[in-house]
Amino acid sequence: MLGFVCKYAPVEVFEAMDTEVGRISPSVVNFNQADTLMHPNVCSFVKSVLEEVIGSDYEGVILTTCCDSVRRLCDVLRDQCPNKFIYMIDVPRKVNDFSSKMFTENLREMIRAYEDFSGKKFDEKKFAQILERKAEAEKLRKAPEKEDGPRIGLVGTRCSAGVLNILENHHAQILFDMTCTGLSRSFRCGQEDPLGAYAWDLLNQVPCLRMVKASGREKFIDGFKDRLDGLICHTVKFCDMYAFEYSELRAGAGVPVLQAETDSTAQSEGQIRTRVEAFLESVKKPEIGKKKRTVTRTGSEKMYVLGVDSGSTSTNAVILDENKKIVAFDVVRTGAKSGESADKVLQNVLDKAGISKDQLAAIISTGYGRVSIPYADENVTEISCHGRGAHYFNPAVRTILDIGGQDSKAIRLSETGEVVDFVMNDKCAAGTGRFLEMMARTLEIDISQLGPISAEWKENIEITSMCTVFAESEVISLIAQNKEKADIAHGLHNAIAGKAYSLLRRVGLNEAYMMTGGVAKNPGVVKAVEERIGSKLYICEEPEIVGALGAALYALERV
Amino acid sequence: MDYVKAYGELIKKTAGSHPLAARRMIYAGLIEELIRMKIAPKKEMPQALRMLNYQSVRKVYQAIRHPENSCWTNIFAPVEIMQCFGLDCVSMECLSSFMSGFMIEDHLIDTAESEGIASTLCSYHKGFIGGVDSGIFPPAPLSVTTSMVCDGNINTFRHVQQTKGVPSFVIDVPNENSAYAMEYVTGQLKDLISVLEDVTGKKMDMAQLRRRLKMENASKQCYLEFLKEEKHRFYPKTLTLELYLLFVTHLDIGSEDSLRFLRLLKEDVKKYPTRTGPNIFWVHLMPYYQQTLQKYFNYKDDYYIQAIDMNLDYTEMLDTEHPLEALARKMLDNIYNGPYSRKVEKIAQLVKELESDAVIHFCHWGCKQSVGGVMLLREKMQEMGIPMLVLDGDGMDRRNSHDGQIRTRLEAFLEMIDQMEEA
Numbered sequence: 001m002l003g004f005v006c007k008y009a010p011v012e013v014f015e016a017m018d019t020e021v022g023r024i025s026p027s028v029v030n031f032n033q034a035d036t037l038m039h040p041n042v043c044s045f046v047k048s049v050l051e052e053v054i055g056s057d058y059e060g061v062i063l064t065t066c067c068d069s070v071r072r073l074c075d076v077l078r079d080q081c082p083n084k085f086i087y088m089i090d091v092p093r094k095v096n097d098f099s100s101k102m103f104t105e106n107l108r109e110m111i112r113a114y115e116d117f118s119g120k121k122f123d124e125k126k127f128a129q130i131l132e133r134k135a136e137a138e139k140l141r142k143a144p145e146k147e148d149g150p151r152i153g154l155v156g157t158r159c160s161a162g163v164l165n166i167l168e169n170h171h172a173q174i175l176f177d178m179t180c181t182g183l184s185r186s187f188r189c190g191q192e193d194p195l196g197a198y199a200w201d202l203l204n205q206v207p208c209l210r211m212v213k214a215s216g217r218e219k220f221i222d223g224f225k226d227r228l229d230g231l232i233c234h235t236v237k238f239c240d241m242y243a244f245e246y247s248e249l250r251a252g253a254g255v256p257v258l259q260a261e262t263d264s265t266a267q268s269e270g271q272i273r274t275r276v277e278a279f280l281e282s283v284k285k286p287e288i289g290k291k292k293r294t295v296t297r298t299g300s301e302k303m304y305v306l307g308v309d310s311g312s313t314s315t316n317a318v319i320l321d322e323n324k325k326i327v328a329f330d331v332v333r334t335g336a337k338s339g340e341s342a343d344k345v346l347q348n349v350l351d352k353a354g355i356s357k358d359q360l361a362a363i364i365s366t367g368y369g370r371v372s373i374p375y376a377d378e379n380v381t382e383i384s385c386h387g388r389g390a391h392y393f394n395p396a397v398r399t400i401l402d403i404g405g406q407d408s409k410a411i412r413l414s415e416t417g418e419v420v421d422f423v424m425n426d427k428c429a430a431g432t433g434r435f436l437e438m439m440a441r442t443l444e445i446d447i448s449q450l451g452p453i454s455a456e457w458k459e460n461i462e463i464t465s466m467c468t469v470f471a472e473s474e475v476i477s478l479i480a481q482n483k484e485k486a487d488i489a490h491g492l493h494n495a496i497a498g499k500a501y502s503l504l505r506r507v508g509l510n511e512a513y514m515m516t517g518g519v520a521k522n523p524g525v526v527k528a529v530e531e532r533i534g535s536k537l538y539i540c541e542e543p544e545i546v547g548a549l550g551a552a553l554y555a556l557e558r559v
Numbered sequence: 560m561d562y563v564k565a566y567g568e569l570i571k572k573t574a575g576s577h578p579l580a581a582r583r584m585i586y587a588g589l590i591e592e593l594i595r596m597k598i599a600p601k602k603e604m605p606q607a608l609r610m611l612n613y614q615s616v617r618k619v620y621q622a623i624r625h626p627e628n629s630c631w632t633n634i635f636a637p638v639e640i641m642q643c644f645g646l647d648c649v650s651m652e653c654l655s656s657f658m659s660g661f662m663i664e665d666h667l668i669d670t671a672e673s674e675g676i677a678s679t680l681c682s683y684h685k686g687f688i689g690g691v692d693s694g695i696f697p698p699a700p701l702s703v704t705t706s707m708v709c710d711g712n713i714n715t716f717r718h719v720q721q722t723k724g725v726p727s728f729v730i731d732v733p734n735e736n737s738a739y740a741m742e743y744v745t746g747q748l749k750d751l752i753s754v755l756e757d758v759t760g761k762k763m764d765m766a767q768l769r770r771r772l773k774m775e776n777a778s779k780q781c782y783l784e785f786l787k788e789e790k791h792r793f794y795p796k797t798l799t800l801e802l803y804l805l806f807v808t809h810l811d812i813g814s815e816d817s818l819r820f821l822r823l824l825k826e827d828v829k830k831y832p833t834r835t836g837p838n839i840f841w842v843h844l845m846p847y848y849q850q851t852l853q854k855y856f857n858y859k860d861d862y863y864i865q866a867i868d869m870n871l872d873y874t875e876m877l878d879t880e881h882p883l884e885a886l887a888r889k890m891l892d893n894i895y896n897g898p899y900s901r902k903v904e905k906i907a908q909l910v911k912e913l914e915s916d917a918v919i920h921f922c923h924w925g926c927k928q929s930v931g932g933v934m935l936l937r938e939k940m941q942e943m944g945i946p947m948l949v950l951d952g953d954g955m956d957r958r959n960s961h962d963g964q965i966r967t968r969l970e971a972f973l974e975m976i977d978q979m980e981e982a
């Protein structure tokens with residue numbers, strides 16, 4: 001079988017030579033070979049194709065001159081697989097008579113090369129028949145059945161199975177899939193020069209972003225505007241092309257847009273689950289309250305609900321009564337097993353409230369470990385919950401900065417407290433609590449001391465590296481230069497603030513601001529962020545419980 | 560805090576709310592630099608390079624000061640045609656680098672990223688987008704770029720067309736040369752000419768283009784002669800000056816200024832003493848600001864960087880009788896277009912001709928076309944017995960280069976070369 005990855009690949013030509021052609025859908029778990037054969041910084045989709053092709057028995061691969069990463073993939077594959085048919089067809093980026101003539105000739109040359117390689121012959125008649133058959137089949141294609149979930153359009157680069165799975169599980173309707181091989185292709189038949197007409201039709205598909213004129217994409221999306229709840233733009237790590245599309249759509253599409261970035265590995269579903277779920281929740285409010293719970297409750301007794309936020313560093317719980325009053329809350333450190341911390345926090349918070357579990361009318365979990373809390377009735381993402389919680393504490397809040405142990409996010413709220421946009425950084429430790437923890441350890445001070453110490457800074461030190469590994473050696477060299485710990489801590493806080501600021505800018509800088517998460521307890525960071533945004537941060541008494549509170553508010557809705 | 564840094568901080572502070580004021584601060588900075596070069600030139604800098612230094616800074620100053628007479632390009636654009644219309648070409652790589660010279664690249668890059676532009680995009684592109692969108696770079700009347708070599712161009716220039724209305728003309732250069740490809744590219748050059756005629760209201764003068772191509776051929780000849788002479792001489796250079804050569808080999812090639820400079824260069828080098836230390840051939844960009852590299856290579860001859868491949872990406876002579884075809888061929892046959900093996904062969908040939916003892920390849924953050932093939936180059940160098948070092952970092956964003964890492968790798972490599980020389 002020959003593999004292909006691109007909608008401009010002339011699949012039918014090979015079918016006419018009785019060669020099976022299949023789309024490569026890599027499922028690799030690491031890039032051990034690709035990182036050494038190429039470089040860690042090339043597009044991860046390309047790396048996954050390299051891993052996949054080297055480790056399997058494809059007869060060859062048909063590539064297109066899509067982008068620089070693919071050009072280099074072709075070079076490396078040719079070097080690594082001298083006996084396979086590795087062919088890269090040059091696809092022009094402009095569509096006109098010259099380019100189409102050239103493309104037809106390129107097809108002819110490819111055919112000659114494959115004839116030489118395989119000993120088969122290309123039959124133009126058979127080719128024309130195949131195109132006809134395909135056109136017939138296209139007519140018979142049924143429209144997918146209607147779901148009642150949010151109506152989503154997919155844009156960006158090829159979608160991994162992971163994204164599609166999440167959408168399916170949430171009963172989302174995919175109105176269209178414009179990613180690399182998502183749209184079906186149609187060809188005119190019965191032409192005098194079938195290959196020439198075919199080349200022209202290939203070039204005239206809805207363009208992808210490598211084409212000089214890509215306005216056809218906008219027009220295509222516009223055709224769905226009236227029905228669309230949101231767009232998901234899938235991007236791949238180290239592919240820059242489709243971030244442009246995201247940037248453009250975000251600035252002017254008029255519908256909510258989510259960027260979902262994966263690294264093309266089999267694990268990527270997990271990397272984006274929270275994001276995609278939160279997005280689906282924000283375009284269509286979660287329907288809570290399908291399952292019922294039996295509550296032992298006598299007429300005069302009050303009703304209670306519980307929200308649990310299972311985060312990577314702390315597990316938090318809040319109990320509310322029916323008047324939305326906080327009855328009790330608790331925070332425990334998340335241990336190696338998140339289930340144990342969840343049990344512990346439940347016990348603690350029930351004790352503090354002086355009630356029993358039976359008196360809880362609903363329990364909603366949230367946070368990174370939300371799906372593994374056995375006693376929760378339902379779960380909602382931490383994004384939606386933070387929005388709710390923040391609005392509860394302070395209805396003036398429009399922008400939330402949440403810096404937790406392993407991720408940081410910025411959320412924009414509407415006047416009514418609905419999430420309208422959010423961005424997350426959960427790919428590396430940069431700008432998170434984990435970063436500060438590691439730096440505190442390098443400075444040999446307790447994490448809780450970092451804030452107070454930094455208040456005594458004198459010299460302005462700039463920490464340039466945000467990568468934890470680089471920053472650590474930068475800090476070590478500052479210590480070696482005998483710099484004051486207070487100054488280094490101050491520099492670290494400024495670095496975090498810089499990262500936070502760029503996150504905030506991406507959702508838009510709108511007052512009032514609130515900061516949540518464990519890092520909000522560090523006065524040094526708070527001050528540094530306030531300086532950057534030129535505004536005050538509202539911080540509630542226990543900034544770690546905002547997510548759990550939001551979950552409890554959702555729970556109240558379901559009873 | 561040093562002076563440049565403090566000035567950079569001030570520009571950054573101003574840029575957010577008053578981009579025009581920030582722009583004026585950049586003019587002022589460039590003027591000051593020009594004056595300083597005149598009244599207090601660096602003593603160790605050779606005469607020809609002083610000229611290069613001055614010309615380069617002046618070019619950028621003019622492009623920012625008089626945007627109406629300039630054209631945004633990438634480094635591979637057919638600048639000779641724009642010159643015929645009196646437009647000064649300034650590439651996005653160059654504008655970005657100069658902002659890094661002012662130490663404000665972080666601000667510009669963050670601006671681009673906050674719009675949703677990928678953080679993994681090449682920093683030159685991000686810096687350019689940030690500079691344009693933040694209002695620091697005044698818009699040129701149009702941009703002319705090529706699709707070949709670097710896949711970021713189409714999208715970067717489409718982006719600034721959308722945000723600031725600078726029309727983008729892209730020349731799509733096929734991956735490989737053929738009769739059809741020649742026809743396709745030449746056709747686009749003709750389209751370009753009519754666009755330029757519209758934009759400027761001037762007529763294309765083919766005779767002038769021919770003259771420019773002649774000067775270009777002569778310029779190339781001079782540079783090659785310089786390299787031959789430089790093989791055994793100590794001609795004091797810096798990383799920055801090596802990059803400034805890109806002005807005369809690309810952005811301003813075909814001009815009298817460039818030819819005058821290159822003529823002087825090839826004579827100037829003969830005045831300098833001979834040397835024996837190892838010759839190093841550099842591949843791809845240089846992080847000109849990087850302390851360790853500066854320490855080892857700026858005005859030093861213990862290890863001598865002869866040239867970078869970027870200045871030698873097309874060494875053929877142009878057919879001045881058929882100027883448009885010649886320019887089309889120049890793009891199609893560029894060593895970075897087509898398969899990577901073309902670049903490998905060219906570097907192998909240059910390493911032989913220039914008698915280089917070692918190769919350093921710099922992997923610039925976000926540049927997929929160069930980093931993706933680095934293993935293939937390494938294989939070839941191994942075969943030739945030429946030691947090769949791969950450094951990772953960023954040509955302009957200081958935050959992406961780590962001194963400790965670069966220092967360790969470089970010093971180990973230089974020690975290794977020394978030992979090989981001794982053996």
Ligand code: SF4
Nearest residue numbers: 006007066180208210
């Ligand atoms: S971006 Fe375009 S050229 Fe590249 S693989 Fe996708 S459809 Fe093909």
Ligand code: SF4
Nearest residue numbers: 043045067069157239
């Ligand atoms: S994901 Fe992006 S970089 Fe990767 S192959 Fe597709 S277009 Fe190229």
Ligand code: SF4
Nearest residue numbers: 681683709923925926
């Ligand atoms: S360094 Fe690479 S990615 Fe950046 S502009 Fe140059 S060729 Fe393009």
